[in-house]
Amino acid sequence: METLDHLFANNRRWAEEIKAEDPQFFEKLSAQQHPEYLWIGCSDSRVPSNQIIGLMPGEVFVHRNVANIVIHTDLNCQSVLQFAVDVVKVKHIMVVGHYGCGGVRASLEDTEHGLIDNWLRALKDLYWAEQARFEGLTDEEERVNLLCELNVRAQVANVCHTSIVQNAWARGQSLQVHGWIYSVADGLLRDLGATIRGPEQIPPSYRICYTLPNGLPGHHAHEHDDNCGH
Numbered sequence: 001m002e003t004l005d006h007l008f009a010n011n012r013r014w015a016e017e018i019k020a021e022d023p024q025f026f027e028k029l030s031a032q033q034h035p036e037y038l039w040i041g042c043s044d045s046r047v048p049s050n051q052i053i054g055l056m057p058g059e060v061f062v063h064r065n066v067a068n069i070v071i072h073t074d075l076n077c078q079s080v081l082q083f084a085v086d087v088v089k090v091k092h093i094m095v096v097g098h099y100g101c102g103g104v105r106a107s108l109e110d111t112e113h114g115l116i117d118n119w120l121r122a123l124k125d126l127y128w129a130e131q132a133r134f135e136g137l138t139d140e141e142e143r144v145n146l147l148c149e150l151n152v153r154a155q156v157a158n159v160c161h162t163s164i165v166q167n168a169w170a171r172g173q174s175l176q177v178h179g180w181i182y183s184v185a186d187g188l189l190r191d192l193g194a195t196i197r198g199p200e201q202i203p204p205s206y207r208i209c210y211t212l213p214n215g216l217p218g219h220h221a222h223e224h225d226d227n228c229g230h
């Protein structure tokens with residue numbers, strides 16, 4: 001019978017190494033967590049959040065699913081987001097895609113992969129909506145990688161369109177949402193320059209307008225602007 005003893009041996013060695021550096025590490029950590037970051041990434045085994053950004057246990061709150069997709073009716077992802085923003089009060093959310101993502105690749109194929117196709121259909125929808133950008137792009141890797149980048153941008157927007165994030169901004173909480181992409185080929189992260197820092201950066205149709213104490217519509221944490229529609 002195959003056993004998994006080697007994994008427990010690894011675990012004991014890992015815990016000993018950390019305790020050798022800081023004997024109170026696990027005691028301190030068991031009291032509470034104060035991570036400043038929420039990482040929303042792909043389940044891919046080659047994209048381990050903490051290791052890539054060199055952070056220890058306790059320093060990054062993590063949600064991973066196939067192809068780092070944020071869907072408004074996904075109770076799992078939305079619950080992580082709500083807890084991270086309202087209770088943990090993270091200051092940064094990073095949506096992290098990766099080039100060559102198997103989920104993104106599968107979404108561009110016309111073969112059946114099983115239940116997962118339903119999950120990946122959000123990517124097919126995105127490809128269809130953005131197909132003009134793919135015109136003339138025949139190299140399969142380039143097509144996959146372009147959709148990987150577009151997906152990150154779309155999921156950054158989805159995070160920002162939630163009432164969770166907008167309510168945080170409205171009460172003056174500091175919260176930035178970033179779009180990053182990782183390359184398995186060189187181990188490096190790239191910032192896609194898609195950072196959103198407040199409701200001014202999201203389309204008016206998605207913005208929640210808050211009622212001020214005087215009963216008039218307005219915004220709590222930012223100046224009124226004409227794009228809001230009132």
Ligand code: CO
Nearest residue numbers: 042044101102
């Ligand atoms: Co992936």
